[in-house]
Amino acid sequence: LEQPEPSGADYPTLFIFGLPRSGTTLTYQLFAQCLDLGYVNNLIARFWLAPQHGVTLSRAVLGSLSETSFHSDYGKTQGPSGPHEFAYFWQHWLKINDVEDMLIFNQPNPAIDWDRLGRTVRCVQDAFKKGVVFKTMYSANHIRAFAENFAMPLFIYVERDPIDVALSILSARNKYYGRSDVWWATHPPDYQDLAGLPFDEQIAGQVHSLKRTYEDAIELIPSELVIRLSYSKLCDSPPAALAQVKERYSKVYGFSLGAYLDPPNRFETRKRDKPISDEEHAIVEAMEIWK
Numbered sequence: 001l002e003q004p005e006p007s008g009a010d011y012p013t014l015f016i017f018g019l020p021r022s023g024t025t026l027t028y029q030l031f032a033q034c035l036d037l038g039y040v041n042n043l044i045a046r047f048w049l050a051p052q053h054g055v056t057l058s059r060a061v062l063g064s065l066s067e068t069s070f071h072s073d074y075g076k077t078q079g080p081s082g083p084h085e086f087a088y089f090w091q092h093w094l095k096i097n098d099v100e101d102m103l104i105f106n107q108p109n110p111a112i113d114w115d116r117l118g119r120t121v122r123c124v125q126d127a128f129k130k131g132v133v134f135k136t137m138y139s140a141n142h143i144r145a146f147a148e149n150f151a152m153p154l155f156i157y158v159e160r161d162p163i164d165v166a167l168s169i170l171s172a173r174n175k176y177y178g179r180s181d182v183w184w185a186t187h188p189p190d191y192q193d194l195a196g197l198p199f200d201e202q203i204a205g206q207v208h209s210l211k212r213t214y215e216d217a218i219e220l221i222p223s224e225l226v227i228r229l230s231y232s233k234l235c236d237s238p239p240a241a242l243a244q245v246k247e248r249y250s251k252v253y254g255f256s257l258g259a260y261l262d263p264p265n266r267f268e269t270r271k272r273d274k275p276i277s278d279e280e281h282a283i284v285e286a287m288e289i290w291k
Helices: 024-034 052-063 087-093 114-128 145-151 162-177 199-218 231-236 238-252 278-290
Strands: 015-017 134-137 154-159 226-230
Touching: 015 024, 015 052, 024 154, 024 231, 024 238, 052 114, 052 199, 087 114, 114 134, 114 145, 145 154, 154 231, 154 238, 154 278, 162 199, 162 278, 199 278, 226 238, 231 238
Parallel strands: 015 134, 015 154, 154 226
Antiparallel strands: none
C-alpha cells in the first residue's frame, strides 16, 4: 500500500521552525486544528518508514478527529491525534545519526536523496488528499533544499523575546535533568564551543547563535516564502496569524487555503516574572553580555 510514486498533484507544504521554547508547538497545534491541512499525529508518527500506512490507519481509527487541545509538555502533545514532530522520519531521510550531523546548516550533503524524499512527502500529501504542515527544526538546517524539493513550500519562522526563550530553556533543563548544566533542545553550529561553558553562557550562546543562524538561513530563499510570526502577536490574535498564512498562499501560489475549525480569539500568556533565583539572574546577565 505504500505507493512509491506521487500522483503529480501539488499541495501546500508548510514548515514551522524557531528557537526552542519560542511557541512553535502552539503554532503547530493551531495550524493543525484550524487549517484544512494534514499533519503527522502521534499515531502516524509510529509509522515513520511507512507514513502512508500511518495516515490510512489514523483515518480508519480516528476518522476526522484532529488536535483539540492547545496544551503540550515541552513540545510533546498528548493523545493519538496530537501533532508530532516526526523526528525519526526527518533524521532518517536527512542522514542525521549523531550530534555532529545536527550542526550542519545549509551545506551540500550528497548522501541525502532529495528527489526521493520529495516524492515521499508528496505521497503523504496524496494520502491526506491535501497539503501538510510540519513542525521541524531541520527545515532550517536545509532551508534552500526544502524550498526547492517540496511543493508550494512556505516557512513559518516563530519569534519570541530571546530572554523569555533563555529562561524557558533553563526551566526545561531543570525539569528534564534536575540540573541546569545539561544541554537541552536544538544544537547551533558552534555547539562544540559552547558545550564546555558554564550553564548561563551555554544557554545565552545557544539562543543568540541559533537566532543568528536562522536569520542567515532565511536569507537564502525568496522572502515571499517566509512568514515571520511573532509569538506575542499569535497569542493576542490567532485568527490574524491564520489569515496571514492564507493571504500569503493566495498571493504567492494563487492557492486558496481552506479553514477547518474556528480558532480561539486569543491565548492567555504568563507575564515574565522578575528573575528570582540566582540561576535566572545569571541567565539574564549572560544574555546581555552575549548580545
